[in-house]
Amino acid sequence: MDITKAVTATEERVPRRRGRRRGGKWYLHVALSLICAVSCAPVVYAILVATQNNAQMINFDLTFGDSFLANLDTVWNDRDLGGFMVNSAIMAIIISVGKAATGLLAGLAFVYFRFPGRWIVFFFVLITLMMPTEISILALFEVTHDFGISGTMAGLTIPFLASATAAFLFRQHFANLPANLSEAAQLDGANPIQFLTRVLIPLSWNVLGALLVIEFLYGWNMYLWPLLTVNDRSDQVVQVGLASLQQSGQGQLYGPLMLGALIASIPPILVFLALQRPFMKGFAMARDK
Amino acid sequence: MLPLFAMTAVAGALVGRAVWRSAGLSGRAGALIVAPAGLLGPLITMVPLESCTFEPERGLMDNAVGTVAFAGGAAVAIAAVAWIGRALSSPGGLGNLDSGGDSGTYRHRPLMPWLLLVPTLTILAVFLYWPLVETFRLSTHLVRRGAPREPFVCVDNYTALLGPSLEWWFVVPAAALLVAAVAAHVARRHARPGLDDTANRLARLRGALVVLTVVAATASVFGPGYRPVFVTTLILTSGTVLIGLAVGLGIALLVSQPIRGRSIYRTLLVWPYAISPPIAGILFFVIFDPLTGIAGHIWETLTPWEMPNYRTDATLARVVVIVASIWKTLGFTILFYIAGLQNVSTQMLEAAQMDGANAWQRFRHFILPSLTPITFFLIVTNVTYAFFQVFGTIAYLTGGGPSGATTDAMTSIIEVSTGNIGDGAAGSLVLFAMVLAVTAWQFRATGRRVHYGA
Structure with a gap:
């Protein structure tokens, strides 16, 4: 089904509907406000706890406490969350940009070239959709170890620089573009790379945005692989590094733990909110078949 | 072993005949093409x-595991040859790989496409295919970190997971399935067209019972060590x-209503x-x-009861893990259901309303069916999430406890690998089989539709 057409159709319909039914939907607003309150509650509570010390927290004070700066000192200076976050940021950016780049090149090859064995290559890539990395993560550790990159930034990122998702997202998008684009480009004497950078990429911002959001979140939120491979504390990423704020049993400081969790969530939430629109549009287009 | 080879070859021939015939091609050709796959696949x-x-x-x-491995090799080869072979021999069968013909393609650059594909293919081959092969190898060896030798142990890492026993929770659904299958058969025989849909209902019940029986049968094959892990994962x-x-x-239904400020609600729900x-x-x-x-x-303010400690109470521990995972994945689900709901034809809904269909009937017969593709996509992505990503939630929330109540397949793989990596590799391949089962079920249910999801 054609989701993009449906989306534009809905957008055209909305003003008429609004005019007809404005107001009188108070129960919907009540229900939705309640649902939003429940869904935001864990993070709102985390924000409150992040400013409190243990005594205030155990009293179940639902107000801002006065220990925010002390908690920040523990998180930022004591446990060096900033260092973990820098590693996470580098890893997430390399992975998302790398995947977009390899995906663009693969999409270009699949759509604008006819070469022998093309369908074998196509299946070779397609089948990896059924092969989650986590299945062979123990062996992947051995492989990166043999290459001597285990635990380094190269070891954290290189295995994830290409994916079937990226290749097919762009293949699908390019295949839906009019064929005369590349004919015109060829008449103008543009080589494939010029065609990609000057014609295709400007036409792909939504898909590119969607992929960058997904892969940035994927990279930033990656947990198991750094947990298994990174030995050096200074090379660790924030998702694993947060464990240094958690204690089992007595002596848990809740304020710093919540503050750390919140700070570590700021970059992915900002990226998601900033690119929410292209994310939705890009996904609607990718699924448009 | 020779009779086993003969059996898989015959199975290949039968599958090939059926697949080729269903595509409107010669059944004999299909049998001849796929039979060798059955012969050599094991x-x-x-x-x-x-x-x-x-x-x-x-x-x-060991013999039983060997037979399963034998059949597994044959099944993979038969499925691959049947799928690819039919796609090649039926006109236009290769999906829309060549849609639009050759117009607009770059013709005189034979090397260029390979250069463009080298990064993707190298990384997939070295960091995805090779580790998968390596996982098979590890699963048949005793591998201790730092140990100089990795002795071959045949399928011991797999048999360590097993210990079949006959349990009531397997016998009951199996018996119910048998009854339902017979009843569905009888009902279809005596069905008066257009008068009752007992036959359809029984067929649907049978479908649900098949899933239940397969799951229970799988659980009853595992031994006391792995069965709790399997059940926890389920x-x-x-x-x-x-x-x-x-x-x-x-x-998503609520937030799709035409009300003011719905984009604010949507953002608040999705982030x-x-x-x-x-x-x-x-x-x-x-x-x-x-x-x-x-x-x-x-809880203690609102109810007279005391809340159990989730770090010692197995049930509450699982509930808390599920609540945390639902909270985290809900935004994604809502996002895609909102997109799907924009796709539901309003004309059809208005027509149904004029014909007197109430809200529930409109939902059941118009909205829900048109959301089926998105529902399947969401089931597969959320199952994948539950298999692989919930690991991170469990690690911080319960650490797999109390006494293994939240140790799911992935957590157990990492846990046992500290002893013998071969055990972890065997567990990984069991999980891989579960992923393939879900994928196969999705393929069967949605036809040949593939979702290039996240």
Whole structure:
């Protein structure tokens, strides 16, 4: 089904509907406000706890406490969350940009070239959709170890620089573009790379945005692989590094733990909110078949 | 072993005949093309295993695992050859690979496409295909970190997971399935067209019972060591996926109503998608803390009962993991259901309303069916999430406890690998089989539709 057409159709319909039914939907607003309150509650509570010390927290004070700066000192200076976050940021950016780049090149090859064995290559890539990395993560550790990159930034990122998702997202998008684009480009004497950078990429911002959001979140939120491979504390990423704020049993400081969790969530939430629109549009287009 | 080879070759021929015929092609050609795959496919597993499972000194369990491996190799080869072969021999069967013909392609650059594909192909081959092959090898060896030798142990790492026993929860659904199958058969015989849909209802019941029986049969094959892990994985996955989809659809229906400020509601509902599974674990670790958690405080204010400690209570521990996972995945589900609901034809709904269909009937017969593709996509992505990503939530929230109540397949793989990496590799391949089963079910249910999802 054609989701993009449906989306534009809905957008055209909305003003008429609004005019007809404005107001009188108070129960919907009540229900939705309640649902939003429940869904935001864990993070709102985390924000409150992040400013409190243990005594205030155990009293179940639902107000801002006065220990925010002390908690920040523990998180930022004591446990060096900033260092973990820098590693996470580098890893997430390399992975998302790398995947977009390899995906663009693969999409270009699949759509604008006819070469022998093309369908074998196509299946070779397609089948990896059924092969989650986590299945062979123990062996992947051995492989990166043999290459001597285990635990380094190269070891954290290189295995994830290409994916079937990226290749097919762009293949699908390019295949839906009019064929005369590349004919015109060829008449103008543009080589494939010029065609990609000057014609295709400007036409792909939504898909590119969607992929960058997904892969940035994927990279930033990656947990198991750094947990298994990174030995050096200074090379660790924030998702694993947060464990240094958690204690089992007595002596848990809740304020710093919540503050750390919140700070570590700021970059992915900002990226998601900033690119929410292209994310939705890009996904609607990718699924448009 | 020779009779086994003959059987898989015949199976290949039969599958080939059926597949080619269903595509409107010659059944004999299909049989001739696919039979060799059935004959040679078992070598995929038997050569690396050196046929050790069929040596005379091996026990019954080894023989059984060997037979499964034998059949597995044959099945993979038959499926691959049947799928690719039919796609090649039927006109226009290769999907829309060549849609638009050759117009607009670059013709005189034979090397260029390979250069463009080298990065993708190298990384997939070296960091995805090779580790998968390596996982097979590890699963037949005793591998201790730092040990100089990695002795070959045949299928011992697999048989360690097994210990079949006949349990009531397997016998009951199996018996019910048998009754339903017979009843469906009888009902279809006596069905008066257009008068009753008993036959259809029985067929649907039979479908559900098949799933239930297969799951129960799988659980009853595992031994006391792995069965709790399998059951935990099932509980956490089905809880996360089923409740998550139902709640997500409900919220998406509300937020799709034409009301003011719905984009604000949507943003408020969707953003937890950006939060990582480990951080979801941390948030609920503090919220449900047995001494200082706000959840217990609210619970004890609102109800006369005391809330159990989730770090010692197995049921509550699983509930908390499921709640945390649903909270984290809900945004994604809502996002896609909103997109799907924009796709539902309003003309059709208005027509149904004029014909007197009430809200529930409109939902059941118009909205729900048109959301089926998105529902399947969401089931597969959320199952994948539950299999692989909930690991991070569990690590911070419960650490797999209390006494293994939240140790799911992935957690157990990492846990046993500290002893013998081969055990972890065997567990990984069991999980891989589960992923393939879900994928196969999705393929069967949706035709040949592939979702290039996240």
